[in-house]
Amino acid sequence: xxxxxxxxxxxxxxGRAANLxxxxxxxxxNEYVYWYRQIHSQGPQYIIHGxxxxxxxxxxxxxxxxxxxxxxxxxxHATLRDTAVYYCIVRAASGTYKYIFGTGTRxxxxx
Amino acid sequence: GxxxxxxxxxxxCKSGTSxxxxxxxxxxxxxxxFWYRQFPKQSLMLMATSNEGSKATYEQGVEKxxxxxxxxxxxxxxxxxxxAHPEDSSFYICSTASGQGKNQPQHxxxxxxxxxx
Numbered sequence: 001x002x003x004x005x006x007x008x009x010x011x012x013x014x015g016r017a018a019n020l021x022x023x024x025x026x027x028x029x030n031e032y033v034y035w036y037r038q039i040h041s042q043g044p045q046y047i048i049h050g051x052x053x054x055x056x057x058x059x060x061x062x063x064x065x066x067x068x069x070x071x072x073x074x075x076x077h078a079t080l081r082d083t084a085v086y087y088c089i090v091r092a093a094s095g096t097y098k099y100i101f102g103t104g105t106r107x108x109x110x111x
Numbered sequence: 112g113x114x115x116x117x118x119x120x121x122x123x124c125k126s127g128t129s130x131x132x133x134x135x136x137x138x139x140x141x142x143x144x145f146w147y148r149q150f151p152k153q154s155l156m157l158m159a160t161s162n163e164g165s166k167a168t169y170e171q172g173v174e175k176x177x178x179x180x181x182x183x184x185x186x187x188x189x190x191x192x193x194x195a196h197p198e199d200s201s202f203y204i205c206s207t208a209s210g211q212g213k214n215q216p217q218h219x220x221x222x223x224x225x226x227x228x
Contacts (some may be wrong), residue, residue: 032214041202043117043219044155051214087154097167097208098145099217101155 004041007086022088025069037084115219132190136204140185141207149202161188
C-alpha cells in the first residue's frame with residue numbers, strides 16, 4: 001500500500017501559488033519524500049525531493065514539517081501548463097528503491 | 112537528470128500477438144529498472160523490478176510468464192507482453208534511478224500505449 005495520502009483534486013488560479021499537501025504519517029527516519037507530476041499520456045516528471053530540510057529548485061519548493069509526517073509542494077506562480085496529477089512518494093535510501101504510487105492530486109490551473 | 116527512452120510509444124496489435132517494449136537509459140548505466148502499468152484514470156502500478164544480469168523481481172499478482180523482462184545490458188531492459196489480449200491494453204512505463212547516491216530520484220520514460228484488438 002502507498003504510504004502517502006493526498007487530496008483527490010485541487011483548483012488554483014493562474015499566477016497564484018499552488019500548495020499541494022501530502023500526508024505521510026508513517027514515514028521512517030531513512031525515507032525521503034519525492035514529488036512527481038504526470039501530464040496526460042506522458043511518463044511522470046520528477047519535481048523535487050527531500051529528507052527533512054526544506055528544498056527549493058527552479059520548479060518548486062518542498063516544505064517538510066518538523067515531525068516529517070506531512071509535506072507541501074509549492075508551485076509559486078502556477079501556469080496552465082502546471083495542470084497535471086501530482087504524486088507524493090516516500091522511499092527509503094536503501095533496499096529495493098521501488099516506488100509505490102498513491103492516487104495523487106489532480107491539479108487544475110484555471111485561467 | 113537521467114534520460115530514459117521508451118520504444119515504441121504506441122502499438123496496436125491483434126489478440127494473441129506478443130509485443131516487446133524497450134526501455135533505454137541514454138546517459139548512464141542502470142543496474143536496476145522498474146516497469147509500471149497504468150490503466151485509464153488510475154495511478155501507476157509497479158509490475159516488476161528489472162535487474163541487470165539476473166532475474167526480475169515481480170510484484171504480487173503479476174504473472175512472470177505473461178510479462179517477460181530481460182535486462183541484458185546496463186542500458187537496456189525489455190518487457191515482452193506474451194500472447195496479449197484486450198485486457199492487457201494499458202499504458203506501460205519504465206523508470207530508472209540516476210546518479211550514484213542512493214537517494215537519487217527515478218526518472219521515467221514517456222510510456223508505451225498498448226492497444227490489443
